[in-house]
Amino acid sequence: MKTFGAAFLYVFAQGLIALLWHYVWNDDEDEPFWKTLFYICLTSLALAGLKIWLD
Structure with a gap:
């Protein structure tokens, strides 16, 4: 259960960092917001x- 909690917190932190990065560096308003969140979630889960795989 500790591994699941650590993985969940890691995904959450990666998502927050990616969201912050997106809003700081990307000013492109053409892409819909749901697609941006989808890409951020996919990236967070992949990372x-x-x-987890490397540890």
Whole structure:
């Protein structure tokens, strides 16, 4: 259960960082917001999976 909690917190933190990065560096308003969130979630899950796999 500790691993699941750590993975959840890692995904959450990666999502927040990616969301912040998107709003700081991207001014493109053409892309819909749901698509941006989808890409952020996919990236966060991929990074968390990679982190768990490498540990």
